[in-house]
Amino acid sequence: MGLTHIRLPKNFNLDERLERYADAIETNAPALAGRWAEACWPLEPQREDARAAYAEVHLDLGCGKGSFIAQCAHRKPEALHLGMDVEPICIAYAAQRACEERLRNMVLIPRGADALPQLFAAGELFAITLNFPTPYPKRHHARRRLVNVDHLLGFRQLLAPGGTVTLRTDSQPLWEYAKSQFPAAGYEMLWISDDVRAEHPEFPETEYERRLTEKGAHVYGICATPGPAPDDARIQEGRDAEQSLMRYLPDDLFSLDYVPLGMEAAVENFRNRERKGKKRIPGE
Numbered sequence: 001m002g003l004t005h006i007r008l009p010k011n012f013n014l015d016e017r018l019e020r021y022a023d024a025i026e027t028n029a030p031a032l033a034g035r036w037a038e039a040c041w042p043l044e045p046q047r048e049d050a051r052a053a054y055a056e057v058h059l060d061l062g063c064g065k066g067s068f069i070a071q072c073a074h075r076k077p078e079a080l081h082l083g084m085d086v087e088p089i090c091i092a093y094a095a096q097r098a099c100e101e102r103l104r105n106m107v108l109i110p111r112g113a114d115a116l117p118q119l120f121a122a123g124e125l126f127a128i129t130l131n132f133p134t135p136y137p138k139r140h141h142a143r144r145r146l147v148n149v150d151h152l153l154g155f156r157q158l159l160a161p162g163g164t165v166t167l168r169t170d171s172q173p174l175w176e177y178a179k180s181q182f183p184a185a186g187y188e189m190l191w192i193s194d195d196v197r198a199e200h201p202e203f204p205e206t207e208y209e210r211r212l213t214e215k216g217a218h219v220y221g222i223c224a225t226p227g228p229a230p231d232d233a234r235i236q237e238g239r240d241a242e243q244s245l246m247r248y249l250p251d252d253l254f255s256l257d258y259v260p261l262g263m264e265a266a267v268e269n270f271r272n273r274e275r276k277g278k279k280r281i282p283g284e
C-alpha cells in the first residue's frame, strides 16, 4: 500500500530532478558499507580539521521528502544524516532540500529497508528513526511493517552499542502492536509515550506529522535500545502477537475522533456494518 500522496507540480520530470540533485544521492550505497562516516566527510583542502570522519551516523528510514532529516542535519553538523526511501519522488525532493540548504551532512539512499544488511556494517548506526512508517494494517502485510519483530532483529545488528530505534506514529494500533514487537526482539524500552509532541518536543516535525496533527492526530512513540539477544521463544511471541492492526482499534468505533492513516476505509466499512446491525468481519 503506497501512502505517499504527493501532488507533483506541472512539468515535474523525475529523471531530470534526480540528476540535478545527484550530489546528495548515493546510488552505489553498498560500496560505502562500513565506511559511511569517513567516505561522506567533505574533502575541503583548506579545512585543517583534525577530524576526518563524522562522529555518528543516523538513519531516517522512510524519510519521505526529507524535512525531518534536514532539520536534524542543521542541528547536529557533527553527525552524518542518511535518509532512505523506496519512493524515488521522495528522494528527489529530499535531495533538492539537501542541495539548496547546502547540507553536506545529509545524504539520500534510494533503497528500501530490505537492502539494509548490504548497506551497513555491524554497529555502524548510532540511531535509526522511523517517522510515521507506512502502517500496512492488514494481517497478511504485517511483515512489511518496519516495527515487525524480524525487521527489529535486523536493526539490532546494525546499531552501535547504546544505539536507539525511535518510532513516531499517528497510529495507536501500530503503536500497540509495536509494544509487543520491540521486547520480542530483545529491546529495552527507553521511553513509551502517547503524546510525543508534549513529552519529547526536541524532535523536528515531519511532513506527515504536520499534515496529520492538523487533522487531529496525536503522536505516539517508542524509543528503545537493544538488550540481551532474545531466545527463540521470545521471538516467537512477537510473531504470534495479533498481526491485524484492525484488532487494536477500540470496540466503539464511533468514539474515535481521529482515524489513523491507512485505516480510513476499513473503519468506515466497520462503522457502516455496525449501523446496519452487522458484526465486524474478523481477521482482516
Ligand SMILES: C[S@@+](CC[C@H](N)C(=O)[O-])C[C@H]1O[C@@H](n2cnc3c(N)ncnc32)[C@H](O)[C@@H]1O
Pocket (backbone or CB within 6 Å): 003, 004, 061, 062, 063, 064, 065, 084, 085, 086, 087, 090, 111, 112, 113, 114, 130, 131, 132, 133, 134, 206, 207, 208, 209
Ligand atoms: C507515511 S510516509 C512518512 C514519511 C516521513 N517519514 C514523514 O514522516 O513525513 C512513509 C514513507 O516510508 C516509505 N517507505 C515505505 N516502506 C518503506 C521501506 N520498506 N523502506 C524504505 N522506505 C519505505 C514510503 O515511500 C514513504 O515515503
